[in-house]
Amino acid sequence: MREEPRAFVRTRRFIAFGAAMVVVFTALTARLYDIELVHGDYYRDLSQQNRILRLPVLAERGGIVDRNGYVLARNLPAFAVSVVPVDIPRAREQELSQRLGALLDLPADSVAATIQQQRQRNPYEPGKISTTPVPREIAFAITERGELFPGVRVDPESIRLYADGTLYAPVIGYTGPVTEEELQTLKDRGYLADDDIGRTGIESVYEQYLRGTYGWREIERDAAQREIQTLALQPPTVGNTVVLTIDDRLQKLLDNELRVGVEQDKFTQAVGVAVNPQNGEILAMVSIPGYDNNLFARGISSSELAALNADDRHPLVNKAIGDIYPAGSTFKMVTGLSALSEGTATRDTQVNVTAMSFSVSGTPFYDWRAHGTLNFVTGFAHSSDIYFYTLAGGTPFAPNVRGVGPEAIAKYGKMLGFGAPTGIDLPDEAAGIMPSPEWKLENKNEPWTIGNTYQEAIGQGFVAVTPLQLLNAYASVANGGTLWQPHLLKQVVDSQGKVVATPAPQMIRKLDITQENLRLLRESARRVVTIGHAYMPNAKLPIAGKTGTAEFGAATGKDGAGRNKLGFHNWFVSFLPQADNTDPTAQIAMVIFTYDSSKSLCENCFNPAVGMTQRILEAYVLGK
Incomplete structure (x- = not known):
């Protein structure tokens, strides 16, 4: 072959x-x-990153308590639903979004958007789907049917709970989720996309103390990215406890009196603030109406938020610091101290108030009665408008008395803290208005008139103050001439009970006013009560103070809560010396402001703030 x-x-x-x-x-x-x-090393790290993952461990937020340890804000256990995008098959992403949306009552598009955002941000870390805690039943439903919810995690978390929410909301505020924009600057400080942050009030101001420090958990995953075991654990650090200067007992005494007045339709809104004049510690701060900050903690609905914003009583505003009002006759302290300090008046300056009114260029100016002859003490005690018109600008009732003038009144008003924020450790404090001829020219483009001086002298016209400003000014007289910065923080305590911060009281300034003149003001304020102008029957404490009535706004109709608008607004600012004398020993000063209340221009006045002050101080100090 x-x-x-x-x-x-x-x-x-x-x-x-x-x-x-x-x-x-x-x-x-x-x-x-x-x-x-x-x-x-580089490729080994990549392999490790795919196999080993470090996850954050939530840190609890610190609590908030009053000066005696009464808990005002704490955390309750709850559940959070999150997604880990790397564990979600793209083919099932739409199905999962629809199923989760139906279960959590969220739009499917919103769920899908959250998944996509987290996939772009970091697909290996969980992203929270719902900003509000989910009920236990839903949490169990997800965990028991894991095959229907790939990449979905249910983790325990904390929900903020505020005791007496409506009472303390204007002071404590609330927390809320970090926004996408905020995260860009906050992530370098350790914040994550599903974090909460203090939004307003104490929660916002002392975020650095209240926020805990995240821990971490290092886990091993298999090729399918399923968790195999925990390799290491760094426990989180609980946030610090913030101790406030507030005394819950006084806070509730004040709140109870104000709420009863609203319920009895004596007034529609009210503010009450108490301070220690010796160091600026805020002992109580009540603003009515308020709001329940637990609504924000659990996740407020759009309809609930719309209702709060539409309320014409502005419940979201802390009226003690965020709204300004005419000071009325309480401002006569400023006019009086200006005249005394500039030498245009003394204790013995007399004005013979023989009529209830007089006119300047056809404009009438009134007093509430013809008082007869008054000196400084009785003029202040009887709250004579004509007496203080005379001290401010001069009147025919005392031709020999030279008015101190608006420039001096503005000077001493600013010295006492009017026209500028007090600096309290709360956000959104208003500055108020301390007018002067320069102020009017700049803001109204009009020259100052003698009528402006008269109105300023009695706390009307352009004068506008916050309740806290007014209280702080009187506190500086009560303590002998020191204007302290009001504050709410007493101390900060860590999770082990160690005090980590105790801020010292901050002095704004010493008043450039003699002790003799300050003593005369304290004596005059005491006479307001003893003479019967601020009527306190069977008084058990040597309370001193000053009444005030301002007229502004609508005097007819009803507000958003259906209560009568009366158009008059009453003040009583008080302080309590240790003994019935003029020594600067007061340990408590208080202001009460009632909005839409009765006109109180009478000898035995019906100013509702006076009786409330007597009842509150006697109950608080004497333990009644």
Whole structure:
């Protein structure tokens, strides 16, 4: 049998093939060398990142308590639903979004958007789907049917609970989720996308103390990205406890009196603030109406928020610091101190108030009665408008008395803190208005008139103050001439009970007013009560103070809560010396402001703030 000759393979083909093999193996060897030796650490890290993942462990927010340890804000256990995008098959993403949305009462598009955002941000970390805690039943439904919810996690979390929410909301505020925009600046400080942050009030101002420090949990995952085991754990650090200067007992005494007045339709809104004049500690701060900050903690609905914003009584505003009002006759302290300090008046300056009114260029100016002859003490005690018109701008009732003028009144008003924020450790404090001829020209483009001086003298016209400003001014007189910065923070305590911060009282300034003149004001304020102008039957404490009535706003109709608008607004600002004398020993000063209340221009006045002050101070100090 004949065999076919085989084709001859040329030698150069063997050489070319061999060379190609050498090149390939050389390249593979070089690549292997690069992977194993040159960049071995880098690729090892990549492998570890796929296999080992470090997850954050939630840190509880610190609590808030009053000066005696009564808990005002704490945390309750709850559940959060999150997604880990890397564990969600893209083919099932739409199905999962619809199922989760239906279960959590959220739009499917919103759920899908959250998944996409977290996938872009970091697909290995969980992103919270619902900003509000979910009920236990829903949490169990998700965990028991895990095959229907790939990549979905249910984790325990804390929900903020505020005791007496409506009472303390204007002071404590609330927390809320970090926004996408805020995260850009906050992530460098350790915040995550599903974090909460203090939004207003104490929760916002002392965020750095209240926020805990995250821990972490290092886990091992298999090739399918399923968790195998925990490799390491760093426990979180609970946030610090913020101790306030507030005394819950006084807060509730004040709140109870004000709420009863609203319920009895004596007034529609009210503010009450108490302070220690010796150091600026706020002992109580009530603003009515308020709001329940637990609504924000659990996640306020759009309809609930719309109702709060539409309320014409502005419940979201802390009226003690955020709204400004005419001071009325309480401002006569400023006019009086201005005249005394500038030497245009003394204790014995007399004005013979023989009529209830007089006119300037056809404009009448009134007093509430013809008082007869008054000196400084009785003029202040009887709250004579004509007496203080005379001290401010001069009147025919005392031709020899030279008015101190609006510039001096503005000077001492600013010295006492009017026209500028007090600096209290709360956000959104109003500055108020301390008018002057320059102020009017700049803001109204009009020259100052003698009528403006008269109105300023009795706390009307352009004068506008916050209740806290007024209280702080009187507190500086009560303590002998120091204007303290009001504050709510007493101390900060860590989770082990160690005090980590105790802020010292901050002095704003010493008043450039003599002790003699301050003593005269304290004596005059005490006479307001003893003479019967601020009527306190069977008084058991040597309370001193000053009444005030301002007329502004609508005097007819009803407000958003259906209560009568009366158009008059009453003040009583008080302080309580240690004994019935003029020594600067007061440990408590208080202001009560009632909005839409009865006009109180009478000798035994019906100013509702007076009786409330007596009842509150006697109950608080005497333990009644």
